[in-house]
Amino acid sequence: MADAALTENLVATRADTVRRFGRRDAGFRGLTGLAALLVVAVFAGVIFSLLIGAMPAIQKFGFSFITSDAWDPVAENYGARASIYGTLVTSIIAMLIAVPVGIGIAIFLTEICPRPLRRPIGIAIELLAGIPSIIYGIWGLFVFAPQFQQTLEPWLIAIFGKIPGVEALFAGPPYGIGIFTAALILSIMILPFISAVTRDVFETVPPMLKEAAYGLGCTTWEVMWRVVLPFARAGVTGGAMLALGRALGETMAVTFVIGNAHHIQGSLLAPGTTISATIANEFSEATTPMYQSAIIELGLILFFITFVVLAAAQLMLRALERRTGAAR
Amino acid sequence: MRNPGLYRRRKSWNGMFLMLSVLAAIFGIVWLAFILGDLGYNGLSSISPKLFTMITPPPNSEGGLLNAIVGSLMMSGLAVAAGTPLGLMAGTYLAEYGRHGWLAFFVRFVNDILLSAPSIIIGLFVYEVVVRPMSHFSGWAGATALTIIVIPVVVRTTENMLLLVPNGLREAAAALGAPRSRVIRIVTWRAARAGIVTGVLLAVARISGETAPLLFTSLGMNFWSTDLNQPTASLPYVIFQFAMSADEGWHKLAWAGALLITATVLALSVFARILEKRS
Numbered sequence: 195m196a197d198a199a200l201t202e203n204l205v206a207t208r209a210d211t212v213r214r215f216g217r218r219d220a221g222f223r224g225l226t227g228l229a230a231l232l233v234v235a236v237f238a239g240v241i242f243s244l245l246i247g248a249m250p251a252i253q254k255f256g257f258s259f260i261t262s263d264a265w266d267p268v269a270e271n272y273g274a275r276a277s278i279y280g281t282l283v284t285s286i287i288a289m290l291i292a293v294p295v296g297i298g299i300a301i302f303l304t305e306i307c308p309r310p311l312r313r314p315i316g317i318a319i320e321l322l323a324g325i326p327s328i329i330y331g332i333w334g335l336f337v338f339a340p341q342f343q344q345t346l347e348p349w350l351i352a353i354f355g356k357i358p359g360v361e362a363l364f365a366g367p368p369y370g371i372g373i374f375t376a377a378l379i380l381s382i383m384i385l386p387f388i389s390a391v392t393r394d395v396f397e398t399v400p401p402m403l404k405e406a407a408y409g410l411g412c413t414t415w416e417v418m419w420r421v422v423l424p425f426a427r428a429g430v431t432g433g434a435m436l437a438l439g440r441a442l443g444e445t446m447a448v449t450f451v452i453g454n455a456h457h458i459q460g461s462l463l464a465p466g467t468t469i470s471a472t473i474a475n476e477f478s479e480a481t482t483p484m485y486q487s488a489i490i491e492l493g494l495i496l497f498f499i500t501f502v503v504l505a506a507a508q509l510m511l512r513a514l515e516r517r518t519g520a521a522r
Numbered sequence: 523m524r525n526p527g528l529y530r531r532r533k534s535w536n537g538m539f540l541m542l543s544v545l546a547a548i549f550g551i552v553w554l555a556f557i558l559g560d561l562g563y564n565g566l567s568s569i570s571p572k573l574f575t576m577i578t579p580p581p582n583s584e585g586g587l588l589n590a591i592v593g594s595l596m597m598s599g600l601a602v603a604a605g606t607p608l609g610l611m612a613g614t615y616l617a618e619y620g621r622h623g624w625l626a627f628f629v630r631f632v633n634d635i636l637l638s639a640p641s642i643i644i645g646l647f648v649y650e651v652v653v654r655p656m657s658h659f660s661g662w663a664g665a666t667a668l669t670i671i672v673i674p675v676v677v678r679t680t681e682n683m684l685l686l687v688p689n690g691l692r693e694a695a696a697a698l699g700a701p702r703s704r705v706i707r708i709v710t711w712r713a714a715r716a717g718i719v720t721g722v723l724l725a726v727a728r729i730s731g732e733t734a735p736l737l738f739t740s741l742g743m744n745f746w747s748t749d750l751n752q753p754t755a756s757l758p759y760v761i762f763q764f765a766m767s768a769d770e771g772w773h774k775l776a777w778a779g780a781l782l783i784t785a786t787v788l789a790l791s792v793f794a795r796i797l798e799k800r801s
Contacts, residue, residue, distance in 0.1 A: 219702050228611075333561065443641070446762070508635070
C-alpha cells in the first residue's frame with residue numbers, strides 16, 4: 195500500500211518535472227526568438243526613423259532632391275547630387291585601385307611568397323583590416339594630403355592635364371584635399387579587407403584542380419587566371435562588393451580630406467563631398483528642421499545604396515557557401 | 523619543343539604577371555607600413571603620463587585625455603554589457619532553433635546587412651529615437667548607438683561558433699534527459715565559449731574606434747564628467763575634434779589618442795586570435 199502511494203507520488207513529481215522543463219524550454223526558446231526579432235526591429239526602426247525624419251524634405255523637394263546640386267541652408271534649398279556624385283566617384287576610384295592590388299596581394303600570398311612568411315604577412319593584413327577608419331582619416335589629413343599636394347599632385351596635373359580626353363579630370367591647382375585624395379585613402383583602407391577575403395577564397399580552391407593544371411604544363415599565371423580565378427569568382431566578387439559597401443558608407447577616412455564642397459567640379463583633384471561626409475560635417479550644426487530633414491534624407495539615400503550593394507554581396511556569398519558545402 | 527615562340531611568350535607573360543603581383547604586394551604593404559610608422563612616430567612623441575591624469579585642455583595649454591578615456595570606457599562597457607546577452611540569445615536562436623526556417627533566414631540576412639551598414643546611419647537612427655525625444659545629446663545615446671553596432675557582431679560569431687559544436691554532444695546530453703534549454707546552456711554554450719568570447723572581443727575592438735555614430739549622439743565634452751545623461755567625451759570624438767582644429771597641442775593629443783585606439787584594437791584582435799586558436 196505504502197509502495198503504491200510512493201510510486202504514484204513519484205509519477206506525479208516526474209510529470210511535474212517534465213511540465214516544468216517544458217515551460218522553461220518554451221520560455222528560453224521565446225527569449226532567444228525575441229532577441230532575434232530585436233535585430234529585425236532595429237533594422238525596421240532604422241528604415242522607419244529615417245523615412246519619418248526625411249519626410250519634410252521628401253515632401254518639399256520630391257524627386258528633384260536627387261538631381262539638384264543646390265545646397266543652400268540660407269535659402270533652405272537642398273539637393274543631393276554633389277554628395278551622391280562624391281560618394282560614387284570616390285568609391286569607384288577606390289575599388290579600381292584596391293581590387294587589382296588586393297588580388298595581386300592574394301596571389302602573392304598563396305603562390306609566390308616564401309612559405310615561412312605567408313602566415314605572418316597574412317595575419318598582419320588581417321589585423322590591419324581591423325584598424326578603425328579614423329586612423330586612416332587623421333593620417334590622410336596630417337601626412338598624406340600635404341605630401342600628395344607637394345609631390346604626386348603636381349606630377350599628375352603635369353602628365354594627365356595635357357592628355358586630351360582626361361585633361362578636365364586633372365585640371366586645376368593642387369589643393370591636397372579633394373575627391374581623388376579621399377579615393378586614395380579609401381583604397382588603402384579597403385585594401386587589407388579585399389586581400390584577406392580574396393586569400394581566404396583562393397584557399398578554398400581544391401588543390402587537385404591546381405595540381406591538374408600544373409600537370410598539364412600550365413604556368414603559375416595560367417593556373418591563377420584560368421583555374422583559380424574562375425573557381426573563386428563568386429567569392430572574390432562577393433568580397434569586393436562587401437568592400438564597396440564599406441567604401442560607400444565610410445565616414446571618418448573621407449570627412450577629413452574631401453574638402454566639403456557642395457558643387458560638382460569636373461576635376462577629380464577639386465574638393466567635393468560625399469553623403470557620409472556631409473552628414474558628419476553638418477548634422478550637428480543643422481539648426482532648421484528642413485536642414486536636418488534634408489540631411490536625414492541623404493542618410494536614407496546612403497542606406498538604400500549600401501543596402502542594394504550589401505544584399506547583392508550576401509546573395510553571392512550565400513550561393514558560394516551552398517556550393518562549397520555541397521562539394522564537401 | 524614544337525613551338526618555342528609560344529613557349530617563350532607564355533613564360534614571359536607568367537614572369538610579368540607574377541612580377542606585377544609581387545609589386546602589388548609591396549605597394550600595399552608599404553602604404554600600410556607608412557601609416558603604422560607615422561602613427562607610431564607622431565603618437566609616441568606625444569605619449570606622456572599626463573594623458574592619463576589630465577583632462578582635455580583648452581587651446582594652447584597642457585592637458586591629457588583622461589575624460590575621453592573614461593567616457594569611452596563607460597560607453598563601450600555599457601554597449602558590451604547590453605549587446606552581448608542580446609547578441610548571444612539571437613545567435614543561439616539562429617543556430618539552435620531557427621536554423622533553416624524562414625525567420626532565421628530573414629534574421630540572418632538583416633543581421634549581415636546591419637553588420638556592414640554605414641555606422642553613421644546608426645548615428646542618425648539613434649539621434650531620431652533617443653536624442654530628439656530627450657532633446658539633448660547624452661552618453662546614454664552614445665552607448666545605445668554602440669550597442670546597435672555590437673549586436674550584429676556577436677550574433678554572427680555566436681551563430682558560427684555554435685554551428686561548429688558537434689551534434690553528438692547535443693544528442694548525448696538530450697539522451698541523458700536534459701531539456702533543450704539546458705543542453706544549450708550547459709553543453710553547447712560551454713563548448714563554444716572561447717569562440718563566443720572571441721566574438722565579444724572583436725565587437726569591443728570594433729566599437730573602440732567607431733567615431734561616426736558618436737558625432738551626434740554622445741557629442742563630446744571637454745570637462746570632467748561621468749554623468750551619462752550629459753554629452754560625454756570619447757577618444758574617437760576628441761581625435762576628430764582636435765585634428766580638425768588649428769592648435770598644435772591639440773594635434774599632438776589627437777595623434778596620441780589615435781595611437782591609444784590602434785594599440786587597443788590591435789591588442790584585442792591579437793588576444794582574440796590566440797583565444798580562437800586555443801579552442
